[in-house]
Amino acid sequence: MSDDVRTDIAEAARSFGITPEDYMLPARHLIRIVDQDGTVLSTEEQGAEPGHDYPVPADEDLLEAYRRLVAGRRINDQNSALVRQGRMAVYPSSHGQEACQVAAAACLGEGDWLFPTYRDTVAVISRGVDPVEAMTIFRGDWHGGFDPRQHKVGIQSTPLTTQLLHAVGVAHAARLRGEDTVVVAMCGDGATSEGDFHEALNFAAVFHLPVIFFVQNNQYAISVPLARQTVAPSLAHKAVGYGMAGERVDGNDLVALLAVLERGVRLVRGGAGPLLVEAHTYRIQAHTNADDATRYREDAEVQEWLAKDPVKRMRTYLTDRGLLTEELQSRYEQEAEDIASALREGMNRESTPDPQDLFAHVYSVPTPQLAEQSAMLAEELSREEAS
Amino acid sequence: MTTDTTTPAGAVPGTAAGPAPVTGAGTALETLTIAKAINRALADELAADEKVLLMGEDIGSLGGVYRVTEGLKARFGADRVVDSPLAESGIIGTSIGLALRGYRPVAEIQFDGFVFPGFNQITTQLAKMHARTRGAATVPVTIRIPYGGGIGSIEHHSESPEALFAHTAGLRVITPSNAHDAYWMTRQGIRSQDPVIIFEPKRRYWLKGEVDVSADGHRGVSAFQAQVVREGTDATIAAWGPLVPVALAAANAAAEDGRSIEVIDLRSLSPVDFDALQASVEKTGRMVVTHEAPTFGGLGGEIAARLMERSFLHLEAPILRVGGFHLPYPPSRVEEQYLPDLDRILDAVDRTFAY
Numbered sequence: 001m002s003d004d005v006r007t008d009i010a011e012a013a014r015s016f017g018i019t020p021e022d023y024m025l026p027a028r029h030l031i032r033i034v035d036q037d038g039t040v041l042s043t044e045e046q047g048a049e050p051g052h053d054y055p056v057p058a059d060e061d062l063l064e065a066y067r068r069l070v071a072g073r074r075i076n077d078q079n080s081a082l083v084r085q086g087r088m089a090v091y092p093s094s095h096g097q098e099a100c101q102v103a104a105a106a107c108l109g110e111g112d113w114l115f116p117t118y119r120d121t122v123a124v125i126s127r128g129v130d131p132v133e134a135m136t137i138f139r140g141d142w143h144g145g146f147d148p149r150q151h152k153v154g155i156q157s158t159p160l161t162t163q164l165l166h167a168v169g170v171a172h173a174a175r176l177r178g179e180d181t182v183v184v185a186m187c188g189d190g191a192t193s194e195g196d197f198h199e200a201l202n203f204a205a206v207f208h209l210p211v212i213f214f215v216q217n218n219q220y221a222i223s224v225p226l227a228r229q230t231v232a233p234s235l236a237h238k239a240v241g242y243g244m245a246g247e248r249v250d251g252n253d254l255v256a257l258l259a260v261l262e263r264g265v266r267l268v269r270g271g272a273g274p275l276l277v278e279a280h281t282y283r284i285q286a287h288t289n290a291d292d293a294t295r296y297r298e299d300a301e302v303q304e305w306l307a308k309d310p311v312k313r314m315r316t317y318l319t320d321r322g323l324l325t326e327e328l329q330s331r332y333e334q335e336a337e338d339i340a341s342a343l344r345e346g347m348n349r350e351s352t353p354d355p356q357d358l359f360a361h362v363y364s365v366p367t368p369q370l371a372e373q374s375a376m377l378a379e380e381l382s383r384e385e386a387s
Numbered sequence: 388m389t390t391d392t393t394t395p396a397g398a399v400p401g402t403a404a405g406p407a408p409v410t411g412a413g414t415a416l417e418t419l420t421i422a423k424a425i426n427r428a429l430a431d432e433l434a435a436d437e438k439v440l441l442m443g444e445d446i447g448s449l450g451g452v453y454r455v456t457e458g459l460k461a462r463f464g465a466d467r468v469v470d471s472p473l474a475e476s477g478i479i480g481t482s483i484g485l486a487l488r489g490y491r492p493v494a495e496i497q498f499d500g501f502v503f504p505g506f507n508q509i510t511t512q513l514a515k516m517h518a519r520t521r522g523a524a525t526v527p528v529t530i531r532i533p534y535g536g537g538i539g540s541i542e543h544h545s546e547s548p549e550a551l552f553a554h555t556a557g558l559r560v561i562t563p564s565n566a567h568d569a570y571w572m573t574r575q576g577i578r579s580q581d582p583v584i585i586f587e588p589k590r591r592y593w594l595k596g597e598v599d600v601s602a603d604g605h606r607g608v609s610a611f612q613a614q615v616v617r618e619g620t621d622a623t624i625a626a627w628g629p630l631v632p633v634a635l636a637a638a639n640a641a642a643e644d645g646r647s648i649e650v651i652d653l654r655s656l657s658p659v660d661f662d663a664l665q666a667s668v669e670k671t672g673r674m675v676v677t678h679e680a681p682t683f684g685g686l687g688g689e690i691a692a693r694l695m696e697r698s699f700l701h702l703e704a705p706i707l708r709v710g711g712f713h714l715p716y717p718p719s720r721v722e723e724q725y726l727p728d729l730d731r732i733l734d735a736v737d738r739t740f741a742y
Contacts, residue, residue, distance in 0.1 A: 143515070147523035149487065155519055162512045165477060169484015176440075176466055177488070195504070199477035206472050361522040362556050364580035367611075367658035 015272040022049075030280060031260050032250035036308045038316025046256075047248075054259035059323055065106050065254055066314050066324065067332045072098035072122040073311050074336035075131060078343050079121070079138070083289045087347040089140045092119040096252070096284030099310035100216045102126050103257035104184055107265045113183045115154035115167040119216075119283075120186050127153050131339055132346030141353050160191040164200035164213065171209035171274075182265050183211045190221025192238060193229045204274040205242040211274040212264050216251060218283040223296040239276035251281030252310040255317065282308070355381070415601035422455050422592040424566040425531075427600065428573035429456065429493065433463045436491060439577060442469040442478055443495030443531075452497055453533060453592055475505035479530065483513055486526040493577055499534040499586075500543025506551075513582045514557030525580045531573075533589035534562075535629040535679050536726055539719040546716050547628075547680035552584045553657040560657040561610050562586040564631035566596035568654060575610035583610075586656075588629035613660035615667065619649035622673035622736055625664060625690060627653040630677050630727060637732040648736065656686060664690060665697050672703035673739040677727050682710035704742035707735045 013019060029047030031054060034040055048054055057065070076098065079091040094101050097119075105126035108114060116123050124134045129146050136145025137156060144155040154163050167185035174181035191197055192215060204211045215235050219226050232238060239246030249260040257279060264275045282305035286293040293302075318324035359366055359374035366374070419427065432439045441456060447470035450457030460468035471478050475496055482492035496502045502509075509530070516526045536545035553560045559581050563569040569587070576583040599606070608614065616631065617638050626634035631652045638648035649667050653659065668674045674694065676687035687708035694706055709727045717725045 142519075142521065144519040144521070148520060149524060155516075155524075157512065157519070159507060159511045162480060162508060165480020165508065166484040166487065166512070168477075169481035169486070170488055171484070172481055173485045173488030173490055176490070196476055196480060196508075199472075199474040199480065202472055202474065203477045203481055357521070358518075361518045361520075363559070364517065364522070364525060368661070369658050 011272075015267050015270065030248040030250055031256050032253050033256040033259060034253050034313060034317045036252070036313055038313050038320060040317070054256070054263055056255060057258045057262060059321075061106070061258065062255065062318065063323055063328070065102050065258060066318055067335065068102045068106070068126050069098050069254060069311055069314055070332040071336040071339055072101050072126065074340050075122055075125060075343065078340040079135065080285065080289070082343065082347050083138075088135065088138045090288050090290065091121075091138050092288050093285045094119050094122050094283075096305060096309070097216055097218055097281045098122055099254040099257055099314070100214075100251045100279045100281055103254060103261050104186060104214055106258060107261035108182065108184060109265075111152070111179065111181050112265075113152045113154070113167065113170050113181060115163040115170075115183065115185045116156055117160070117163065117186050117188060117191070118156045118158050119188065120156065123186065124151075124153055124156065125339075127151060129153060131343050135343065135347065139347060141351060142357075161187055161194040161196035161200065163187075164191075165196055165203070167211055168200050168204045168207075168209060171204065171211045172207055175207070175209060180269050181210060182269050183209075184214050184261075184265075185211055186214050186216065188221065189215065189217040189219065189226050189229055189235060190224065191215075192235055193221075201238070201242045201244065201274070201276065205244050208271075208273045210268045210271075212261065212268055213274065213276045214261070215276065215278045216281055217278055218251075218281050220283055220287070220297070222287040222291060223293075225296075234278060236276060236278040242274075244274050244276055245272075246276040246278065248278045248280065251279030252305075252308045252313065254310055254314045281310075413601065414599045414604060416597045416599055418595055419566045419570070419598045420593050420595050421563070421566050421569045421588070422453055424570040424596075424598050425455050425573050425587065426457060426459070427598070428570045428577075430459060430462065431600075432491075432493075432574055432577045433459065433467060438489055439491045439493065440467045440469060440485070441493045441495065442471050442482060444471060444473050444478075444497050446470060446495050451495060453589065455531075455533075455587075455592070456495065475501060475503075476508050479505040479508040479513060479528070482528045482530075483508065483516065483526055486528050487524060491527050491529070491577055493529045493531065496530060496532045498544045499532055499546040499548055502530075502532055502548065505530075509552070509558070509582075509584075510555050514555045516557075517581065518557060526582055527577075527580050529573075529577050529579075529583045529585060531585045531587060533592070534586045535588050535590055536716060536722050537590040537629065539722075541719070542716070545719075545722065547586075547678065547711070549584075549586050549628075549656050549678075550680055550685050553659075553686055557582065558657060559583045559611065559655070560586065561655050562588065562628040563654065564588060564591070564616075564626075564628055564652050566594065567598045567604075568652075570598045570600065571605045571608070572610040572654065575605070579610075586628060590629050591632065594632070611655040611658060611660070613651050613653045613655065613663040615649060615663070616652045617648070617650040619647040619671065621647045621671055622675065622739055623649045623651060623664075623667045623671045624732060624736070625651045625653060625667075625674060625676045627656065627678065630679060633727065633729055634677060634732060637729045637736065640729060640733060641736060646736070646740075659686070659690065659693075661690075661693055661697065664694060668694050668706070669698050669701040672701055673736075674706045675709055675732060675735040675739060676706060677709040677732055677735075679711055679726060681713045682708045683713040685710055704739040707739055709735045 076095045101122035104123045133145040171183045236246030446456040447460040624634040691706035
């Protein structure tokens with residue numbers, strides 16, 4: 001190990017409030033601030049290590065996050081309904097994981113980047129992408145519905161961990177440009193088995209880049225449970241091998257998620273190097289509409305997680321603290337309903353993707369072969385139209 | 388719809404470059420090996436554009452296992468000539484991220500047989516990003532891959548996987564056969580707005596040639612065009628990369644038998660310059676396509692089929708292919724029997740005259 005790397009680790013350890021030896025160890029506890037019934041846990045019960053400090057976000061930030069949480073749940077359920085009505089090809093719902101979705105977007109500043117998976121549509125929308133544009137992929141109009149550079153959001157793509165390396169490259173660019181960008185790179189528990197997960201974490205650590213790898217451990221990769229992905233004590237333990245700090249957080253506790261991720265962003269932005277955050281959550285619905293979850297998990301398990309619902313929990317917490325009034329609640333619900341209605345309208349609007357567009361963007365300038373094939377298709381279509 | 392290879396844009400596809408001006412400016416000829424010509428091209432692009440950076444295994448202090456990047460780290464610094472961890476998917480995947488933020492990464496894959504850990508990033512991400520974003524995101528990543536056999540090496544160091552990449556829409560695939568082309572095609576590849584794979588004929592790295600390094604030394608020729616490297620009237624041999632010198636030798640030998648053979652260096656494998664191939668085969672009526680890769684599913688088949696569609700009535704004989712057998716690349720002591728050589732190419736030329 002070079003002296004440079006030793007110094008980096010020592011400094012990183014200090015910034016995380018631990019010794020270099022402890023820095024190489026995984027987080028011992030999962031961070032939870034609000035219990036599943038909505039009550040605030042005592043500091044001792046929150047799981048923080050001595051020296052760690054997870055300040056609870058400001059009241060207005062909590063309310064704003066809750067507003068997005070309510071919208072996120074509505075977006076998930078509206079999209080699932082649209083699939084059932086045949087208006088969309090497929091929708092991988094993050095129902096039950098909305099707190100993770102909202103927190104992943106909320107912790108970022110304007111210049112920061114988000115690299116989502118295909119299940120992270122709510123995070124994409126929460127980051128500011130228009131809901132109908134975000135759904136372009138699942139409607140089958142195009143393989144991407146927005147400009148990643150405009151929104152600083154990667155395009156969702158189904159190979160599991162390719163986006164993690166793009167995130168690391170964007171962070172590398174930020175370092176070279178001298179910008180204080182932070183990149184949040186999202187993946188799930190199944191994705192931690194992929195080779196690119198390893199390469200991304202290792203590149204980020206070796207180049208000491210400002211990336212937070214945010215793993216939503218929702219317990220299943222389609223049908224395969226976590227036990228078939230890893231026998232590590234936790235996914236956060238995987239950070240150790242890269243010389244990176246790892247943390248665990250209750251993925252259904254929006255307050256804890258915001259506290260952990262916002263602290264992470266602050267440290268990473270300050271030069272502490274990359275960080276791995278594992279959120280424990282649960283995919284309440286099947287993988288997609290094409291999946292049958294009853295074939296591989298018990299209903300009792302689903303019921304157990306329904307009791308930990310992130311939306312209900314946050315609502316109780318905010319109400320008990322006197323922050324959330326009935327009036328605010330109805331306003332948030334109405335706003336969520338407006339988004340759902342825009343989604344319905346957008347998805348029900350007839351659209352006819354032009355097949356000629358397919359040829360336009362494969363290369364920056366179409367090749368002669370593509371020009372020829374485009375003409376061939378045009379001729380075929382005009383013959384069909386004439387007959 | 389406009390196209391780029393029909394105009395002899397000297398510079399770059401995807402830019403508004405028209406034909407390069409024909410000026411009276413003098414040439415600046417230097418004699419360089421192919422490896423040195425690529426080194427010079429990389430240096431000139433690093434100097435010309437601060438967003439160009441190199442990434443790969445052993446490319447820094449060592450200068451690459453073939454010394455193609457020799458001296459570049461010392462000159463441009465470790466942030467621009469980056470020794471990466473030993474992970475090809477990481478090299479390609481992070482290059483995509485860098486490109487999203489305005490960089491022009493030039494990735495080196497150490498050997499042809501080692502590109503496959505990066506194949507997923509290349510085919511599912513790099514090749515598709517521009518289309519996926521309706522052109523909003525360009526990813527001008529260049530990937531340099533030394534390829535081909537004949538160097539007496541062990542397994543995975545002698546392969547010709549170009550068809551796999553040419554088959555993938557969204558990639559440009561080019562391969563130079565001489566020092567002048569190596570210099571200009573590397574520079575043009577780096578400047579392309581599209582992802583470009585440059586297959587470098589490693590057994591020819593030490594082949595010397597004159598390189599015109601003057602500002603318009605490209606002479607208006609795009610990296611995505613084929614070139615006639617020897618004119619002839621009786622038959623055409625189409626080749627690329629390491630087999631171009633073999634094709635030229637075959638043409639010279641045939642000349643002794645009184646046959647006038649034209650040789651076309653394809654240079655670009657995606658897109659293929661079918662117009663140039665068509666013009667040649669309609670002139671000569673006969674064609675042999677040769678490549679080191681197995682003929683089965685190879686580019687030779689695509690070229691033969693396309694020219695049959697375009698030029699059937701001009702053909703005096705079927706277009707024949709001379710390529711590798713459908714085998715894993717053989718051990719070095721029997722690679723000589725595997726690789727297309729002068730005799731095998733001449734035999735095929737003879738067969739085209741037997742119809």
